[in-house]
Amino acid sequence: MEYQALAKAILSHVGGKANISSLVHCATRLRFKLKDIQKADAEGLKTNPGVIMVVESGGQFQVVIGNHVNAVWQAVRQEAGLTDETPAATAEDKGNLLGRLIDIVSGIFTPFIGILAASGILKGLLALAIVCGWLTTDSGTYKIWFAASDALFFFLPLVLGYTAGKKFGGSPFVTMVIGGALTHPLMISAFNASQAAGAASESFLGIPVTFLNYSGSVIPIILAAWVSCWLEKQGNRFLHAAVKNFFAPLICIAVTVPLTFLIIGPVATWLSQMLAHGYQTIYTLAPWLAGAALGALWQVCVIFGLHWGLVPLMINNIAVLGQDTMLPILLPAVFGQVGATMGIFLRTRDARQKMLAGSSIAAGIFGITEPAVYGLTLPLRRPFIFGCVAGAIGGGIVGFSGSHAYSFGFDNIFTLAQMIPPGGVDATLWGGIIGSVVALLLSGVLTFFAGLPKASVAAEPDGAAMPAEKTVLAPMSGTVLALDQVPDATFASGLLGQGVAIIPQDGRVVAPFAGEVASLFATKHAIGLLSDSGVEVLIHVGIDTVKLGDGPFTAHVQVGDRVNVGDLLLEFDRAAILAAGYDxxxxxxxxxxxSTGGVRTVAATSVQAGMPLLAVVG
Known part of the structure; x- marks a missing residue:
């Protein structure tokens, strides 16, 4: 029940359950495919304190939640009545080609992202254990753990067959069977036999067959699944209801499996090899440049969800070439944002920022950078830029060193173990380590010294005590907005004084300190307060809301009343104000x-009523 309220809020802001075509999640995001994205309220959803960010990209409405995304996903599914049998959005949905491609790739891979990362980590740890002499490859312990780590990759066509079938709107069990046929022991034996000198050729209905090893492959099964789903839809359309439940699957496997071995598989394998060798050719021409470009742009791609377009290429590189250079290059991009977050943690004087930075560092080390990016580095801008610059420099070092990853897994600290060459530690591994450490330290140092506004990190000069600061707590919960972003020139210019704005998530205004009510507008849309320490505060609910009169507003205090922290001052009808067209x-x-020594904002991108909002110097 913990996430039911958040689930209900998310559903209301995506246009209700009737507007959802499909819903999946990755490491930190809910990924909605909506029937009408115009019905979604991204700005309203951003004000929810349980939401880190909302991103519309790749044809998806992406809600960034954080590490507990799986629990929220389950709550949303429960509220919306979604099940595994709920039809998924298909590739025929409207949208540009890139958006549809990203949507297809993410929809196929995100359902098993957790076990994909876990398998890669276990492979890396086993490689480390072999290098350190803790295990030998002929030991039973190694064989069992290796089977556990390699099962997903060996039988990847089965897993992709299932998820691709769901994504393309067909029966996932039919497409999973097709993936099973590609990795069936009989077909593996036929492939091994075909590699022997003088081996006799095989045929299907007189047509020569070229057997290939499809274990760990990506593209053949995805294309085969698309063909199968198309055939299934045609069968369901033309076959009689009495027989289509078993004749449609029969047609799919009887036609698609031979077609895959005869045409789809060889063509897809050729395409896979072209992609792998094409990337390798570009990388060989200027590895340091490829490293710098990927290191700089990776986190930008993550923000918009475009990074999914590169995931199949990494897996394909390992399947075709036995190694991948892209994965090590991206590690400095991750560590660049972790380093920037460390710089914020060490430098900031804001308790909330420090707490968020601490948890984000831990998540970032294990490859989850969204909490750090959306919660800290991107809103503060300079830390994000420093992280990208450091990622570019570190990526250039890794590219120049020729570092490789020998198993797939999403970039995190364990990727270093996956970069251990089969022959043991060499310069390529050290290059990967150096590039990652450089990105971590460089972004951390740059952020520490130049990443935060001076007002929030000012040190005590010459050991003298800094002027006392008076804290103004948040009078409402919601999203924090810089004053110069307020759509009113009088407030935005600072003519009425320094401060900040909040986009409220509810209709309550409470006292931000102990003091008295100095003024109350007749329309009750604004109130002035004087603290016991002499700070004067004006709280103005909405922009131009004076035109609404006192209809949406209710005052619970009068001028001259004494108030304490958290006392209810005003209530307002949030829905009525929005319906009337006011901000x-x-x-x-x-x-x-x-008459003060300065005012600085101490809250992050969102705040709860009663949490520190502003610090007034002197």
Whole structure:
């Protein structure tokens, strides 16, 4: 029940359950495919404190939740009545080609992202154990753990057959069977036999067959699944209801499996090899440049969900070439954002930022950078840029060193183990380590010294005590908005004083400190307060809401009343204000800021009522 309220809020902001075509999740995001994206309210959803960010990219409405995304996904599915049998969005959905491609790839791979990462980590740890002499390849312990780590990759066509079948709108069990046929022991034996000198050729109905090893392959089964799903739809369309439940699958496997071995498989394998060798050719021409470009742009791709377009290429490289250079290059991009977050953690004086940075560092080390990026580095801008610059430099070092990964897994600290060459530690591994450490330290140092506003990190000069700061707590919960972003020139210019704005998530305004009510507008849309320490605050609910009169507003205090922290001051009808076409951005202004030593915002991108919002110096 913990996430039911958040699930209900998310559903209401995506246009309701009737507007959902499909829903999957990756490591940190809910990925919605919506029937009408115009019905979604991204800005409203961003104000929810349980949501880190909302991104519309690749034909998907992506809601960034964090590490507990699986629990929220289950709650949303329960609220919306979605099941595994709920039809998925198909490739025929409208949208540009790139968006449809990203949607297809993410929809196929995200369902098993967790076990994919876990298998890669276990492979890396086994490689480390062999190098360190803790295990030998002929030991029973190694064989059992190797089987556990390699099973997903060996039988990848089965797993991809299932997820691709769901994505293309067909029966996932039919397409899984097709994947099973590609990795059937009989077909593996036929492939091995065909490699022997003088081996006799095989045929299907007189047509010569070229047997290939499809274990670990990606593209053949995806194309075969698409063909099977198309055949299934045609069968369901033309076959009689009494027989289509078993004749449609019969046609799919009887036609698609031979077609895959005869045409789809060889063509897809040729395409796989072209992609792998094409990438390798580009990489060989200027590996340092490829490393710098990927290191700089990877996190930008992650923000928009475009990184999924590269995942099949990495897996394909390992399947075709036995190794991949892209995965090591991307590790500095991850560590660049981790380093920037470390710089924030060490430098900031904001308790909330420090707490968020601490948890984000831990997540980032294990490859989950979204909490750090959306919660800290991207809103602060310079840390994100420093992280990308450091990622470019580190990626250039890794590319120049020729580092390789020998098993697939999403970039994290364990990727270093996956980069251990079969022959043991060499310069390529050290290059990967050096590039990653350089990215981590460089972004951390740059962020520590130049990544945060001076007002939030000012040190005590010459050992002298800094002027005392008076804290103004948040009078409402919601998304924090810089004052210069408020759509009103008077507030945005700072003419009425320094401060910040909040886009409220509910209709309550509470006292941000102990003091008294200094003023209350007749329309009750704005209230002035004076703290016991002399800070004057104006809270103005919405922009131009004076035109609404006192209809949406209810005051619970009067001028001259004494208030304590958290006392209810005002209530307002949030829905009525929005329905009338008014902006809910609520400026919180320090009216006497000219007579203070400065005002700084201490809250992050979202805040709860009663949490620190502003610090007034002097």
């Amino acid at each position: 809910l951005a609520t400026p919180i202004i320090i009216s006497n800021s000219d």
